[in-house]
Amino acid sequence: MASWLNNMEKFKSLLAVTGCAVTMFVGVSIYNKNEKFYKKVAMPIIHLLDPETAHKLGIKLLKWGLVPKGNTTDSKLLETTLLRMKFRNPIGMAAGFDKHAEAVQGLSNCGFGFVEIGSVTPEPQEGNPKPRVFRLPEDKATINRYGFNSEGYSIVWSRLKKLREAKESDIIIGVNLGKNKNTEDAAEDYVNGIKTFSDVADYFVINVSSPNTPNLRTLQRKQKLEDLLAAINKIRESSNIKTPLFLKLAPDLSSQERQDIADVIQNNKTKVDGLILCNTTINRPNLINTNxxxxxxxxxxxPLNYISTTMISDMYKRTKGTIPIIGVGGVFSGEDALAKIKAGASLVQLYTSYTYYGPPIVSKIKTELNDLLKKEGYNSVADAVGKNNIIK
Structure with a gap:
């Protein structure tokens, strides 16, 4: 009897997901690119599912080409070049959404200028027990403790290799690297990631800032970070890997910790090419939804928007504007994106806003950003970088 009830529950879940997929497909067909439709109909239907199921469904729809194309013909004003990479626009999908590189082409079709996949771990791992994702709609926020659930380097590399060989898209792809939960030698995991993905990644991200893997954030401490980056740079130099290297940091660092990191990453042996600011926070600043x-x-x-923008400004000053920054955290509008750019970010990523408002949010943010850049008299995205910062 228990087995029969269990099977019935699974069947109901299958019906829910399938029914939602059909509903979305019909809706997309009728209301192609309609922002109000997504806001009033499509996303509320998606949100009837628990957050992780909805996440998986979103990935499948993108993978299967059931999400309509957004505005992928961007104005010249939005084009920007960073570290020899040419971006059609500065708005990217942050890591954590397409963890296993299943939906890169679909995200490209939505109008993103770049996509960061991962975090990817060397060996497959399940991550933390469910439930592990929670929506806070009143706050336009999410809490997650996925814990680097990953299909592993081999499977993800195969997907990216196939995408590169198909040459369907010229979108820039970042590979965000993590470590397995039980790995003792963290450097070995990251070094293996650099070697594995060097032929398919446009840039790498060393993720030492997720709060959901035990002791991972300790790798941001000065000595541990020096040892890690020295090992990574050694293999980059010996293997002649020129792929740009970014370091993703937590927003919960003290002033001294931030200064230590700024010093480390400007040292020749432990340098990085850029920073990603910032990861999720373990703090709960003034939440409306306290459930x-x-x-x-x-x-x-x-809730992460101001925290992230402030950290961008701070690290931009600490590095005297010499280390390029990708800004991420609470981007819901063109105004949010420009604030991060003027604080010191050369590129901007989003994630949570996409899960609340769907694909139209990408074109909306790009249009608003383009209009704001024109209004404020900038000739390019690069012209606006750091304009709210005075470096002494």
Missing amino acids: YENETGGLSGA
Whole structure:
């Protein structure tokens, strides 16, 4: 009897997901690119599912080509070049959404200028027990404790290799690297990632800032970070790997920790090419929805916006504007994106806003950013970088 009930529950879940997929497909067909439709109909239907199921469904729809193309013909004003990479626009999908590189082409079709996949771990791992994702709609926020659930280097590399060989898209792809939960030698995991993905990645990200893997954030401490980056740079130099290297940091660092990191990454032996600011926060700043504030995990979305922008400004000053920054955290509008750019970010990523408003948010942010750049008299994205910062 228990087995029969269990099977019935699975069947109901299958019907729910399938029915939602059909509904979305019909909706997309009728309301192609309609922002109001997504806001009033499509996303509320998606949100009837639990957050992780909805996430998986979103990936499948993108993978199967059931999400309509967004505005992929961007104005010249939005084009920008960073570290020899030419971006059609500065708006990217942050890591954590397409963890296993299943939906890169679909995200490209939505109008993103670049996509960061991962975090990817060397060996497959399940991540933390479910439930591990929670919506806070009143706050336009999410709490997650996925814990680097990953299909592993081999499978993800195969997908990216196939995509590169198909040459369907020229979108820039970042590979965000993590470590397995039980790995003792973290450097070995990251070094293997650099070697594995060097032929398919446009840039690498060393993720030492997720709050959901035990002791991972300790790798941001000065000595540990020096040892890690020295090992990574050694293999980059010996293998002549020129792929740009970014370091993703947590927003919960003290002033001294930030200064230590700034010093480390400007040293020739332990340098990085860029920073990603920032990862999710373990703090719960002024939440309206307090139902989940005691859940462990990282908070993302609108509450992270100011925290992220302030950290961008701070690290831009600490590095005297010499280390390029990708800004991420609470980007819901063109105004949010420009604020991060003027604080010191050369590129901007989003994630949570996409899960709340769907694909139209990409074109919306790009249009608003383009209009704001024109209004404020900038000739390019690069012209606006760091304009709110005075470097002494």
